[in-house]
Amino acid sequence: MYRLSKLRFGFPIGLFLLLLLDGSISQSFSVQLFHYPSAMVSHLVVLWLVCGAIFEADQGEAYPMPLASWAAVAGAVFDLYYTGIFGVYVFVFPVVIYVTRRLVLYIRPNFLSGLLIYFIDITIVEALGYLASRAIHLTTMSGSSFLVNTLGPTLAFNLAMFVILYFPIRWVYNWLK
């Protein structure tokens, strides 16, 4: 039962920890990550959410977690604290949860298929973030240079993080269960 487990407190704590770690990583390794013109954007918070959805699917019916609402809260904090433009990630993060939940219905989640799902999720996050930024004139980057300079490096970085952190995060979820 989610309501009675340590996950009830552990999940939000992990969520906010990774949300803030995203910023710290971007700051500490800004020389390596934001090497103009290409940019690698760390999305550890999405990794935590996607791993949550995969864990939930693994547990079957016993563990319905309020992932979408926590995703919206994390998105709201992301918008207010990091970007200052409210209304982008507060919708994007729940969309990621929705897509992941749909996908795990068709694909049995394990390490490799999780990698595929995460690939799709990061693409959604970056693409929707790009479209929103174009709409409100935060960037004038063209679509092709977005694909080459942002999406490609970001996918590479985040998939590497998935490979490194998938088993530790799964261990944390199982421990919190």
Next chain:
Amino acid sequence: MQKFSFNRRLVIIIVCLIVSFALMTVSVTIRNKKSTPPLIQQFGNDIVGLVDRVVALPTNGLSSSVSSISELLNTYQENQQLKQQVSELAQTKVRDQTLAKENKQLKKELELNASLTDYTAVSAAVITRTPSSWQNQVVINKGAASGVEKNMPVMSGSGLIGRIAEVNKTNSKVELITDNNDSANRFAVQITTKSGATVNGVLSGYKSTTGQITMDNITTKAKLSKGDKVVTSGLGGVTPKGLYVGTVAKASGSDYGLATKLYITPATDLSSLNVVTVAVTKQ
């Protein structure tokens, strides 16, 4: 029944899209018009900022210890070069002090209280950076409580790095000049050429492939050459006069051949920022 549920999903998606765009528009408007964000946003940001300081402490400490080890390797060479510079600097400093004193006396005689060059420096540490590829934005640990206001220029090392975009009570966001949105890097600057002529203009953008700031639409006849220093001109309000921006790297004809386009090498490395200085002007 199937058709009904499909329609309902479509309606939800469309409503979400509309709400999202409305919220974005509202927050962009507030960001452009108001000097501070709404109270609830400020409050939330202050709390998150407080928590973030605790989280950022170990990671920032780790990265600074790594960089100090790598710096140790070329310390000897650097020491030799710096010794030379220090002896020159002492002379400049003494002269600077004398001039500042003289300047103060002269201002007193003219009964001039505050001129364009006056500002107090508030130094702040960088807490975190926006994890985004188009918003080059950092969060610093000083806010309205320390006298920081929106649109104030921010410096690091020897040069200008950006301006304050949003002010909360205890932290604020800095938009770097590498940010290519509509308002981030429009600073009024001036260049003094080798022949002594002054050229005024406004910074117009950032060329990410070469890492240079661009300055467009210069219609002067004065000859601009490589190495000319670019400083803020103090025209147009909040930015004080005389903040160092960089040096001219290249002057070329602009896209339509009517005016000159300048490429400026920034004075500081804009990718690694740890401590910054906000130039607080009295208004």
